Each structure stands twice: as structure tokens, then as C-alpha cells.
Amino acid sequence: MDYIIELINVKKSFKKRVVFSNVSLQVIKGETVGLVGENGCGKSVLFKIIVGLMRPDMGDVFVRSEKVGLNTDFPINVGILINSPGYIDLYSGYENLKFLANITKKADKNDILNTMKKVGLDPYDKTKVKNYSVGMKQKLGIAQAIMEDQDILILDEPFNGLDYKTKDDIINIIRLLQNQKKTILITSHNFQDIQTLCNKTYIIENKNIKPMSDEMKLKYKN
Numbered sequence: 001m002d003y004i005i006e007l008i009n010v011k012k013s014f015k016k017r018v019v020f021s022n023v024s025l026q027v028i029k030g031e032t033v034g035l036v037g038e039n040g041c042g043k044s045v046l047f048k049i050i051v052g053l054m055r056p057d058m059g060d061v062f063v064r065s066e067k068v069g070l071n072t073d074f075p076i077n078v079g080i081l082i083n084s085p086g087y088i089d090l091y092s093g094y095e096n097l098k099f100l101a102n103i104t105k106k107a108d109k110n111d112i113l114n115t116m117k118k119v120g121l122d123p124y125d126k127t128k129v130k131n132y133s134v135g136m137k138q139k140l141g142i143a144q145a146i147m148e149d150q151d152i153l154i155l156d157e158p159f160n161g162l163d164y165k166t167k168d169d170i171i172n173i174i175r176l177l178q179n180q181k182k183t184i185l186i187t188s189h190n191f192q193d194i195q196t197l198c199n200k201t202y203i204i205e206n207k208n209i210k211p212m213s214d215e216m217k218l219k220y221k222n
């Protein structure tokens with residue numbers, strides 16, 4: 001079977017701290033995969049390894065059969081929300097997205113306007129990003145991750161800092177993306193969210209990753 005994302009025997013340490021001893025993972029196109037695990041278990045590191053922001057010490061990472069670090073440094077067509085995206089503080093939300101869109105030229109003005117509206121941000125709001133609330137920054141991060149209509153989305157804690165109404169809006173956006181057969185990897189500390197959205201759920205523990213058993217799911221739920 002062709003996997004859209006595949007990790008084979010990935011090892012990763014920081015000095016003496018081993019994060020992954022031997023991780024393998026296969027993701028099928030169109031799946032929504034949830035990742036859970038305790039603080040510091042390696043969820044963000046795993047995502048960074050997949051998108052090329054970190055290199056494993058050993059092992060192979062393939063995205064659309066291209067080896068990350070060999071055929072490609074950063075896999076293309078991947079929308080990324082990984083904790084605290086760096087924004088230009090003195091720009092408005094729209095100006096920040098326009099700046100990023102100018103790099104890849106995949107999203108035009110209308111794409112940005114529509115995406116901002118979709119996530120509940122006013123694209124004409126001149127507030128500088130340095131004065132954005134936590135939730136507004138999070139919405140901007142989600143807008144940035146999806147504005148280029150990428151077919152793989154890596155969403156690290158997309159619901160952080162969001163109120164219930166906004167969270168529902170973002171869940172609905174993710175459902176739309178699922179209907180469009182996007183491949184989505186998502187982490188959340190709220191297991192209910194993961195269960196609601198994901199076809200497959202994995203847990204990272206003991207420096208490894210494994211599918212969650214029904215028993216584990218029950219434990220996590222409570």
C-alpha cells in the first residue's frame with residue numbers, strides 16, 4: 001500500500017534525553033490521525049520531523065513517497081500549525097498572511113480574505129498582531145495552515161485558547177477538510193476532541209507510538 005506519510009524506525013534524542021527510540025507510523029491518504037500523550041512525550045517533535053523542521057538521528061521519513069531530507073527538505077503542500085507560529089508583530093493579521101502567501105504564491109488575496117472569514121477573523125481589522133488575544137493568534141495560525149488548500153494538514157493543538165463557539169467553528173472547518181479528503185494529523189489534550197474527529201488514534205508513551213486500545217481510550221476519556 002502507498003502511504004501519504006510513512007515513518008520507519010525513527011530515533012530522536014536531545015543530548016541524553018531520548019524522545020523516540022524506534023518509531024514507525026503509516027498514514028493513509030484522507031485519514032484523520034489523532035496523537036495523544038503526556039506533556040513532553042514528543043508530539044510536537046514528531047510533527048516537526050514529518051515536516052522537515054527537525055531531522056531524526058536515525059530512520060526514514062517519507063511524505064508522498066519522497067524521502068524528507070533527501071528528495072525534499074520540506075515536503076510541499078503541507079499546511080502546518082505548530083505551536084506559536086512566528087508573526088510579524090507590527091503587521092495586522094491580513095498583512096501577516098499576505099506576507100507568507102507572497103513566499104509561495106499559492107494563495108491570492110481572495111483566498112486570504114475568505115480563509116480569515118472562515119476562521120472568524122475580520123480581514124479588514126487593522127489591529128496589529130502584537131495586540132491580538134491568544135485566541136485570535138490561534139485563529140490566524142489555523143488560517144495560515146489552511147489558506148493554501150494544502151492536501152496534508154499538521155495541526156498541533158488547534159483548539160488551544162479557543163472559546164467554545166470558535167472551537168465549534170474550527171471543528172466544522174476540519175470536518176469540511178475531511179470531506180475534501182485532506183490528510184490531517186492532529187494533537188489535542190482534550191481526548192474528546194480527538195475521538196470526535198479522528199479515524200485513528202495513537203498514543204506516544206515510553207518513547208514509542210502505538211495505536212490506542214479501547215481500554216486506553218476509556219481511561220483517557222475519564
Ligand SMILES: Nc1ncnc2c1ncn2[C@@H]1O[C@H](COP(=O)(O)OP(=O)(O)OP(=O)(O)O)[C@@H](O)[C@H]1O
Nearest residue numbers: 014017019037038039040041042043044045046189
Ligand atoms: N529543540 C529542542 N531541544 C532540546 N529538547 C527539545 C527540543 N524540542 C523538544 N525538546 C524536548 O523533547 C521532548 C518532547 O517535546 P515536545 O514539544 O514534542 O512534547 P509534546 O508532546 O508536544 O508536549 P506538550 O503536550 O507539552 O505540548 C521534551 O522533553 C522537550 O523538552
